[in-house]
Amino acid sequence: MFQSGTYVVYGCKGVHKILGTTRLNLEGIPKDKEYYVMQAVKKPDGAVYAPVEASKTNMRSVMTREQAETFLGAAGHIHALTCNTPKQREENCKERIKSCAPDALLQVIKTVMERREERARQGKKLTLLDMHFMEQAEDILYEELAISLSISRGEVEEKIKAYAS
Known part of the structure; x- marks a missing residue:
């Protein structure tokens, strides 16, 4: 309880x-x-x-400060999802968002970021579904890390970019 x-x-x-x-x-x-x-x-x-x-x-419970710092330290070792079809990517993203596990949420974020870069090279924008997945995953993960680390969401985004690349 x-x-x-x-x-x-x-x-x-x-x-x-x-x-x-x-x-x-x-x-x-x-x-x-x-x-x-x-x-x-x-x-x-x-x-x-x-x-x-x-x-x-x-x-x-949200992560403790120590758990959040450990998570950020390991963020570079968490990889984007490997999906062969758009349907497989959709199902994998839905499943990971539903789990609400920090590493699964980061996988979704990295997957959509890679997809954004890929589509930009083709002169295309990100699909609405991909944007939706990204927003959901970011909202849950960034809110949790902001509370755990007592920092703003913007600072969390910067830390994720620094650690996850």
């Missing part, structure tokens, strides 16, 4: 702060079921509720 004030990565929805727990008084929802009350870091003007006992929910 997570404590109030803890930052968590909540599925593909990004980083959230646990504000506490509550029981929801809504029709059709068991009155004895406890829910986390969370606030999205990116959009702090609302509340998100997630079951405390949810086994299917992908929720984990």
Whole structure:
């Protein structure tokens, strides 16, 4: 169980702060079921509720500072995905974003960056789907690293560029 004030990565929805727990008084929802009350870091003007006992929910604590520094140090060894077809790339990116694992998110970012360079050489722009994958992966990973390292998202982007190349 997570404590109030803890930052968590909540599925593909990004980083959230646990504000506490509550029981929801809504029709059709068991009155004895406890829910986390969370606030999205990116959009702090609302509340998100997630079951405390949810086994299917992908929720984990954000990295510690030490874990984040270790991750950045290893970022250069994390490679882009090797995909033979656009469909395979799409499925691989979806799967990795859904996992919310930092190394998997960085793989997506590197894959789309390589694809951007490849398409630029052909005089083409990045596809909307690739841009969507990049934004999702960056939002989750960069928010987590910003909180773990107590720095801005812009500083995280610079660190990723420096370490990942």
